Amino acid sequence: MGITFVRRFLIREATIAEFDDLREFYERNPDEHVMFRHDDAVKKAISDGIFLIAIDTSLEDGDRIFGASAVYTVNAQRDSGGTIVLKEAGGSNVKKDYRGFGVHKVFHWARSLHKFILDRGGFEVYFGAIICPNDPSEANIAKAHFLPWDDPPSSLVTERQAYADPENGQSVKFYRLPKEALVEHAKQLLMQDKREILERRVNDTVEQVETHLMLETLRSYRRIVENLSQGDLGALD
Numbered sequence: 001m002g003i004t005f006v007r008r009f010l011i012r013e014a015t016i017a018e019f020d021d022l023r024e025f026y027e028r029n030p031d032e033h034v035m036f037r038h039d040d041a042v043k044k045a046i047s048d049g050i051f052l053i054a055i056d057t058s059l060e061d062g063d064r065i066f067g068a069s070a071v072y073t074v075n076a077q078r079d080s081g082g083t084i085v086l087k088e089a090g091g092s093n094v095k096k097d098y099r100g101f102g103v104h105k106v107f108h109w110a111r112s113l114h115k116f117i118l119d120r121g122g123f124e125v126y127f128g129a130i131i132c133p134n135d136p137s138e139a140n141i142a143k144a145h146f147l148p149w150d151d152p153p154s155s156l157v158t159e160r161q162a163y164a165d166p167e168n169g170q171s172v173k174f175y176r177l178p179k180e181a182l183v184e185h186a187k188q189l190l191m192q193d194k195r196e197i198l199e200r201r202v203n204d205t206v207e208q209v210e211t212h213l214m215l216e217t218l219r220s221y222r223r224i225v226e227n228l229s230q231g232d233l234g235a236l237d
């Protein structure tokens with residue numbers, strides 16, 4: 001008789017040893033809203049420590065991953081000439097039967113805080129691009145306090161428009177995160193860490209799963225996150 005593992009969710013950074021499992025996760029759960037990323041970009045996000053995964057502990061090996069999300073480094077041409085390095089919150093994908101627990105929201109909070117803490121001054125260029133329509137993703141980016149980005153570099157727009165199918169009513173929308181939104185992200189992440197439960201309501205039933213945030217941001221930078229949650233953005237200067 002096999003061992004039955006308890007179902008808990010873990011949200012943590014992926015390690016480079018999980019690269020093949022991650023590729024398989026995206027291949028097995030294709031979605032037209034997820035933009036393709038080259039292996040090198042995925043490996044860089046993992047080695048930067050900002051490729052997050054959600055794991056179901058009741059499953060084994062690669063099957064354990066049910067959600068993934070990263071911050072990618074993107075080089076674009078400035079309209080005025082020269083190049084600019086951008087940071088993109090992207091690649092979010094949650095398996096269909098795990099949606100609705102709010103894992104994507106946790107990804108949003110954890111990614112931005114991690115990037116902000118590590119990159120400090122590089123934050124102006126933290127953005128998200130969504131192939132629309134995509135109701136859950138648009139709702140979540142608004143709930144995470146991103147604002148429409150009206151003037152992304154033309155080179156970036158051209159590159160990303162290729163993912164949309166205008167004949168089917170699709171377009172790509174760009175958003176950026178104002179620094180002040182991190183206060184709310186810090187509050188939410190700390191609350192979620194304390195609560196240790198994610199839940200969803202399906203019809204009249206509430207399903208709860210014990211969830212642990214095993215994030216470097218909370219382990220190594222908790223004091224900075226706590227200061228941020230109190231509104232102290234200056235703690236990072």
Ligand SMILES: CC(C)(COP(=O)(O)OP(=O)(O)OC[C@H]1O[C@@H](n2cnc3c(N)ncnc32)[C@H](O)[C@@H]1OP(=O)(O)O)[C@@H](O)C(=O)NCCC(=O)NCCS
Pocket residue numbers: 031033034091092093094095096097098099100101102103104105129130131134136137139140200201202
């Ligand atoms: C977008 C996506 C990442 C959201 O992930 P998620 O972890 O389910 O996000 P949430 O749990 O926060 O759900 C978002 C909203 O959709 C609703 N929802 C989506 N699927 C649901 C489901 N199966 N059951 C219940 N609610 C669901 C939630 O209620 C929530 O609305 P609310 O905030 O008003 O409660 C996920 O739908 C997905 O992987 N989609 C395909 C790929 C994609 O679009 N990626 C984003 C690219 S920009």
